[in-house]
Amino acid sequence: MPEFERFSYDVLVIGAGGAGLRAAIEAAASGVRVGVVCKSLLGKAHTVMAEGGIAAALANVDDRDSWRVHFADTMRGGQYLNNCRMAELHAKEAPECVRELEAWGALFDRTKDGRILQRNFGGHKYPRLAHVGDRTGLEMIRTLQDHGIHTGMEVHMECTVLGLLVDSGRVAGACGYDREKGLFRLWQANAVVLATGGIGRAFKITSNSWEYTGDGLALAYRVGAELQDMEFVQFHPTGMVWPISVRGILVTEGVRGEGGVLRNSEGRRFMFDDIPDLYKEQTADSEEEGWRYTQGDRNARRPPELLTRDHVARCINREVKAGRGTPHGGVFLDIAWIKTHLPKSEEHIKRKLPSMYHQFKQLADLDITKEPMEVGPTTHYMMGGIRVDGDSQMSSVPGLFAAGEVAAGLHGANRLGGNSLSDLVVFGRRAGRFAAEFAKSNKAATVDEQQLQATASAALAPFDRGLSGENPYQIQYDLQDAMQDLVGIVRTESEMLRALESIRQFRARADHVGITGNRQYNNGWHTAMDLDSLLVVSEAVTRAALLRKESRGAQFREDFPSKDAEWGRHNIVVKRSTDGGMQVEKRPLAPIPEELKAVIEEMK
Secondary structure, eight states: OOOEEEEEEEEEEEOOSHHHHHHHHHHHHTTOOEEEEOSSOTTOOGGGGOOSOEEOOOOSSOTTOOHHHHHHHHHHHTTTOSOHHHHHHHHHHHHHHHHHHHHTTOOOOBOTTSSBOEEOOTTOSSOOEEOSTTOHHHHHHHHHHHHHTTTTOEEEOSEEEEEEEEETTEEEEEEEEETTTOOEEEEEEEEEEEOOOOOGGGSSSBSOOTTOSOHHHHHHHHTTOOEEOTTOEEEEEEEEOSSGGGTTOBOOTHHHHTTOEEEOTTSOOGGGGOOOGGGGGGBOSSHHHHHHHHTTOTTSOBOGGGSOHHHHHHHHHHHHHTTOSOTTSSEEEESGGGGGTOTTHHHHHHHHOHHHHHHHHHHHOOOTTTSOEEEEEEEEEESOEEOOOTTTOBOSSTTEEEOGGGBOSSSTTSOOTTHHHHHHHHHHHHHHHHHHHHHHHSOOOOOOHHHHHHHHHHHHHHHHHGGGSBOHHHHHHHHHHHHHHHSSSSBOHHHHHHHHHHHHHHHHHHTTBOOOSOSTTOHHHHHHHHHHHHHHHHHHHHHHHHHOOSOBTTBOBTTBOSOOTTGGGEEEEEEEOTTSOEEEEEEEOOOOOHHHHHHHHHTO
16 A cells, blocks of 8 residues: 655645745745645746736836726736636736735846836737846746745645545645655645646647646546636747747747737738737837837837737738748747847847847857747647636635636636736735635545545556556657647637547547656656646647637637627636536626726726
């Protein structure tokens, strides 16, 4: 019988990115015992890959900005499928959270008078993103980690969580294993906060790091929590396309915010060809006006390169399919062209975009101050996730909270750039606070030892099959291929039905996966343990996308290319049925309060 090293906390936080660390800090400040479990090393969370900035209506660069404008921008970007309460709280609390980071030591770029500098970003009406060059996520993690380690939290690094434990319907903790030694661990807790990020590794081309296998969503789903908006997977318009070894690595939207333009192989700025009606009044009608906007002209409108990510990604995809792409299957992103407007442009680019300069120089042997980059869409972000209460972030399972990318609601059908980082701190803080309150007001839960042993036995089963079993790497590779090809940027019913059949076959293969070696440093075992999560989220994405028979935000159905007003009044909710199957249903949106409707109308 496998043995477990046992730990006990009031609040257990799973994930040590921006949301997880902020939740742990807040819970610890409430005086409860806090444990943090992370799949990688502390400080290596995927949050460090968020480059462009954190969105908050500080109004340091343009005093016309306010929480009301930020709220309206977020709702418009999300095609009004957002949880309006979360959008309201996010817009109101983001400035305070940014100032909090500053007080804890974050070194933001500065205006000439010493305030936090803000830059333009897609979908935002005014310059709103506080930034540290193009390394904002890294600075945020550094700040939260440095502050957090002094709060008394205990951190369990390089651990994979295999399952959540429940007691009479409420969360009782989690169990998993140490990835280095292969030993099992139990973390008993009165409340659990999931902050595990997204699902990008379900797709072949992604900006996401290896940890993003949908663990948190699958953990919550298996114990009865509802998932929402799973059809809305964001494909960031600009990832590297060459060389093939770095395909999908993110190219920050900050390049376009600083004046970078998109051109096809014919040299045309194709984004001017297709501007959605919803954004025509806010979009420049000439290249000259677009340039003035990026340089801070308050009377200019934003260039079409700064439209929402879903639209820009589809436009790039269209150019490539029409044969107007680059030699390696992308389009050109050109920041070097600003030399026609700015003296000393090379120094300016290196100062504003230091990571992008080094990334292309080292990985592609390309100097972005002199040459255009080749870019194309890459799977980047999950708008869907665990359905939570807007105020507390608690899921439909008592004691189980979620924050950050793993939670649904804030972004609706499409996320605006920069809202991800403010999402982490605003709702990480709320999740930590309410999880601590729940832990204090509920007696200790009881661990089901049978459930614990069943989880361990299932985890060890692949060792028994050995070489006679299925190869976990091949299953993951085949799944990624199927999702990329059949449930990608452009979707049709026939292709998604093929994807569902493929997922069914992959699940049958995963049930017979086999690995060799021992439990120490066994990457084959780690991959085998990730498969169930990848299969759960892939099926949920596909089933939700099939049910939503319209195109909206990040979902583009070639067989239903228009929006449908009826679907615009519903979210899609996914949950586990009593027979273990996946149930998918329409759920009416909560009505928007009149005072928030007035804000949206005012900002149109």
